Amino acid sequence: MYDPYLAEIRFGTGLSPRRQPPARLDDMLEKLxxxxxxAEAFPIPRTERMRPAEAELHAAVQAVRRAPAAGLEAARRAREALFEEARRQRDRALVHTLLRGARTRDGMRERLVAFWANHFTVVPRYGSTRHLVASYVEDVIRPHVTGRFGDMLRAVVRHPMMLHYLDQHRSIGPNSQYGRDTGRGLNENLARELLELHTVGAGGPYGQKDVRELAELLSGLFSNTRRGFHYRVMTAEPGAEEVLGRSYGTPGGPERLEHVEAFLADVAVHPATARHLAGKLVRHFLSDVPDPAVVDRVAGTWRATGGDLLACYDALLSHPAAWAPERRKVRLPVEYLQAALRALDPPDREVRNHERRIVQVRYRRPLLRMGQEWENPLSPAGFPDRVSDWVTPQGLAARIDWAMEIPSQLADPLPDPRRLAEVALGPFATEEVLFAxxxxxxxxxxxxxxxxxxxFQRR
Amino acid sequence: MGMGRRQFLVRGLALGCSAAASPLVTPVAMAAAPWEQRLVVILLRGAMDGLDVVRPLGDRDFAALRPDLTGATGHRDLDGYFALHEGLGALMPLWRAGELSFAHAVSTPYRDRRSHFDGQDLLEAGVPDLESGVHDGWLNRMLATVPGLEPEIAYAVEERAMLILSGEAPVSSWAPAVRMRLSPATEELLAHVWHDDPLFREAGGAALSIARTVRDGDGSGEAVGQGPHVELARFVAERLMGDTRIASFSINGWDTHQSQGPRIRRVLEDLGETILTLKAGLSAEAWARTAVVCMTEFGRTARQNGSNGTDHGTGGAMVLAGGAVRGGRVLSDWPGLGEADLYNRRDLMPTRDVRAHAGWLLRGLYGLPGQTIEGAVFPGLELGADPGLLL
Structure with missing residues (x-):
């Protein structure tokens, strides 16, 4: 049953020379x-507090376009300085994300934030929002990872980063006033991914008609730099829409945001969503081929509690399969860096160093080569989660390069390897590793x- | 045959004691490829200006559109109508040998928004629009239609993951920039710490082996030129002499908004060296069965802009090379460059989908049925008439 070392390795961010693993399962749950x-110790600003804000960057870009010849150089310099600060913020957020994993006593929270942020992947569409991914995670993922899935879903679907990433701002109800005036129509991207990726899943009980009707239902969602998120009746497709067998809205109108929210509340607790996301959680933490009994149990809790995530984690953690000694999964690259920093425990000033070149050499380039380019997955599906996706010749070569070269930049002197083996591996130190x-x-x-x-890489 | 399977095994055994369990003799190394035909897809990221690379000198409207650009660099006549930018001059022997051709006025279905990232996603996903919810790449989907392939069959050779080869079918990847400079003793100890974990033993063994062949550089052909692109091409050629049949990588730097003359010349020279290094690294038999295809996310504006460059456009060109290619031709249903002929009065009008050309290549090289290409590989594509790209 419960094993404090597995708790840190499988469900947390690894073993540490200065943090005792949680003694009991209840300690883990209490922390969660x-x-x-x-979040307090290593802050990352939310979008509304982030400087520079998108609007400031946008204005600086416009200023260069409009600058008279005499003021052009100054406008360019001002723009560059702002973008430089945005890049600095982005580097700082990466370092803080790693540090949170390295220093926490509540490792599962960091893992869950990464899991759900990947589930609700966004990739910035504009240069002026490139530094805002970490803020998006602070805004809508982090506050909800131990709350209700429905609340997270609702927050995500209203967030400008998601609306832009999945083209919602281009989706116009063809029979809305704006649609009739301009001849423009729907963009199904968000509707499709909401069903296929975010909720009921690719095998879920929906068809193209559901995607279409959902796109119509969503067609009032909008966001722009000036006003942020708002509902535009002018672009919303009139009438009721039927999605997954239920009707939203009324035939004669009016179109309202509440109809979208009613759908999101329903789909968040749909049995197919429970099943899809229980499976995804179990695959992430336990095995690429999950034990159906564990998935059933987590999905059952999801349905019974209306998507109470903390209760679902409890259901997962209190199943005996969660503590099977065989470690079938492998740390993802970001987890790998967190666990390595945690075990190496370098001095604060070194890890906090987020000078551009340092972050590039120590973290960004290695993550890219390991296959997990920071904040840049290939598609809305996010980074993959099978062991075979990560343990590839290239991925492993990149980990070896990191392991051989970077620790001596971080810690001087380096820890004694024999001591590090005990710290980093605990009871999982094999004869072979101790020999090496x-x-x-x-x-x-x-x-x-x-x-x-x-x-070290298994979990 | 350069770096053959036999050498691969012998090197593996040279590793020492822990090789008794043969970490390097993986199923991957033992696999035989079902095809002899080889396909290399080079992604020209940044949007190559097809009108500058393959210049339609015979079009009466061409000269007026970009007087400074065309004057800035020379060119070589191809067929009396089109001429090749001198940056690719090193490929003229291939042209004369019938191993180089171009497809002009082609594009993906991407229109109007002209974002590099979206354009590249669309090119690699091989879909008509980004709404369609496709999350994998067309080369991977093609591989997935053929049962029983080993990952070694296809290589993504780039530091970052490549959408074009990502998906359900297992493929290989390598970044030549990865160092892995390890002492022999450390290599032995690594094999030791992976020994009891088959997954790590195999992937790690393959990593050590690949890194060693890259470092030693033997078994791969002559380099033509120097630089990261040449290293990359040597690596790819070496893989193609083994069990790999499909490879993809990128050459960046085509986004020539300013000073296009010198900038595009430099990347064209890189591209030329890349293709010549691929040829040099392949045996004559292998080169005879190879097609190299270079694709870009979109073309550039027909007119030069105010800073001696061009901006994001629509129709562009595709470069095809290799012994399997029916060369010496510029394939095009030429739309003309008059004001009314241009797409939005601005860009070269695309008259053929690049995916149709890619689809015909897959069909010709690997015998894939048309309906597989129009269904699984490029959903919704109409292959249309056979452009006769291959011999």
């Missing part, structure tokens, strides 16, 4: 139910071998 300590730690020609290679071992 308690305050979000790491002793036999390595240099301390850096000893550290590298431990971090490159299967024993």
């Amino acid at each position: 139910a308690g305050p979000d300590v790491m 730690a002793r036999a390595a020609e240099t301390r850096a290679e000893g550290v590298g071998l431990i971090l490159a071992s299967a024993a």
